[in-house]
Amino acid sequence: xxxxxxxxxxxxxxxxxxxxxxxxxxxxxxxxxxxxxxxxxxxxxxxxxxxxxxxxxxxxxxxxxxxxxxxxxxxxxxxxxxxxxxxxxxxxxxxxxxxxxxxxxxxxxxxxxxxxxxxxxxxxxxxxxxxxxxxxxxxxxxxxxxxxxxxxxxxxxxxxxxxxxxxxxxxxxxxxxxxxxxxxxxxxxxxxxxxxxxxx
Amino acid sequence: xxxxxxxxxxxxxxxxxxxxxxxxxxxxxxxxxxxxxxxxxxxxxxxxxxxxxxxxxxxxxxxxxxxxxxxxxxxxxxxxxxxxxxxxxxxxxxxxxxxxxxxxxxxxxxxxxxxxxxxxxxxxxxxxxxxxxxxxxxxxxxxxxxxxxxxxxxxxxxxxxxxxxxxxxxxxxxxxxxxxxxxxxxxxxxxxxxxxxxxx
Numbered sequence: 001x002x003x004x005x006x007x008x009x010x011x012x013x014x015x016x017x018x019x020x021x022x023x024x025x026x027x028x029x030x031x032x033x034x035x036x037x038x039x040x041x042x043x044x045x046x047x048x049x050x051x052x053x054x055x056x057x058x059x060x061x062x063x064x065x066x067x068x069x070x071x072x073x074x075x076x077x078x079x080x081x082x083x084x085x086x087x088x089x090x091x092x093x094x095x096x097x098x099x100x101x102x103x104x105x106x107x108x109x110x111x112x113x114x115x116x117x118x119x120x121x122x123x124x125x126x127x128x129x130x131x132x133x134x135x136x137x138x139x140x141x142x143x144x145x146x147x148x149x150x151x152x153x154x155x156x157x158x159x160x161x162x163x164x165x166x167x168x169x170x171x172x173x174x175x176x177x178x179x180x181x182x183x184x185x186x187x188x189x190x191x192x193x194x195x196x197x198x199x200x
Numbered sequence: 201x202x203x204x205x206x207x208x209x210x211x212x213x214x215x216x217x218x219x220x221x222x223x224x225x226x227x228x229x230x231x232x233x234x235x236x237x238x239x240x241x242x243x244x245x246x247x248x249x250x251x252x253x254x255x256x257x258x259x260x261x262x263x264x265x266x267x268x269x270x271x272x273x274x275x276x277x278x279x280x281x282x283x284x285x286x287x288x289x290x291x292x293x294x295x296x297x298x299x300x301x302x303x304x305x306x307x308x309x310x311x312x313x314x315x316x317x318x319x320x321x322x323x324x325x326x327x328x329x330x331x332x333x334x335x336x337x338x339x340x341x342x343x344x345x346x347x348x349x350x351x352x353x354x355x356x357x358x359x360x361x362x363x364x365x366x367x368x369x370x371x372x373x374x375x376x377x378x379x380x381x382x383x384x385x386x387x388x389x390x391x392x393x394x395x396x397x398x399x400x
Contacts, residue, residue, distance in 0.1 A: 047244035
């Protein structure tokens with residue numbers, strides 16, 4: 001089936017979206033065809049303006065509308081604690097917990113030598129500069145990476161790099177996730193849960 | 201987490217896409233943020249022009265770039281056979297088989313009284329007009345609907361409506377799909393496969 005060229009082009013574009021195949025891309029385009037024209041125009045305009053309207057905070061490197069961003073520029077937040085994450089979309093997960101009132105630093109990825117992501121391609125130099133040049137001494141750096149091979153490598157790399165600076169270095173707790181079933185928990189998780197057990 | 205407004209707007213827009221939730225919508229927007237600006241502009245422009253560049257064929261009601269569409273206007277195709285489908289995206293499935301060289305008619309949905317989709321809201325009147333007014337007598341109408349409740353209702357409705365016109369009325373074969381396992385086939389499918397068995 002040869003779709004009309006404008007449909008074909010958009011189906012191809014949507015097929016490149018993460019996790020989207022040809023079929024879903026087709027559904028997207030047929031969905032869009034049914035939308036009110038004014039909505040489509042607004043949507044397309046927002047896409048056009050996306051990259052111009054979004055800048056990167058020059059303190060934490062998160063996407064923002066201004067720099068310093070709402071978090072880095074907020075005097076009520078604890079700017080002496082930095083939570084280092086690989087990707088900016090992970091910031092949302094921490095913010096939604098309501099538990100964290102410190103600042104962030106977005107590396108832009110994990111250290112992964114095999115895939116060519118060497119430390120110099122991440123915002124590690126910028127993290128060190130931020131720590132050394134900050135007006136208030138940074139008290140704690142949370143190495144908040146995924147508990148997988150890439151995340152552990154990144155955490156270990158940063159741990160070694162930052163140790164000489166003398167602030168507290170922490171990582172996220174490991175253990176059973178809420179709702180887990182001990183019977184089906186993997187051994188590493190259960191081992192972590194035993195090692196880090198707490199008095200009740 | 202309050203995303204910057206332009207991100208928030210696009211995440212909301214993508215969340216309305218069929219089958220897409222908040223998380224996937226976020227991934228889409230972060231994916232777009234990483235694309236070359238020229239690609240985004242081209243993509244957004246294609247979206248803006250989508251509805252203007254696509255028209256509906258006045259013969260078969262498929263989306264097309266011109267009317268009659270490439271299929272209805274093709275003299276090498278059998279215009280005396282009409283395959284009636286519920287949705288235009290189903291045409292692609294038939295075309296990909298390479299088995300069908302006739303024309304199509306897109307109803308725009310299935311008859312579903314409970315959901316308020318009465319026959320007058322579909323392009324059924326137009327199908328009857330097409331059959332009665334066509335220069336060449338229509339020899340066969342294939343009622344090509346999904347083998348589910350909605351599809352069967354639609355097929356039955358059209359069967360009763362078109363019977364008086366005297367052309368051949370057919371429906372798609374039922375049976376085991378390629379790769380099926382008899383052990384796990386549902387009873388209705390297996391019953392269909394027995395009833396419609398053929399000599400080898």
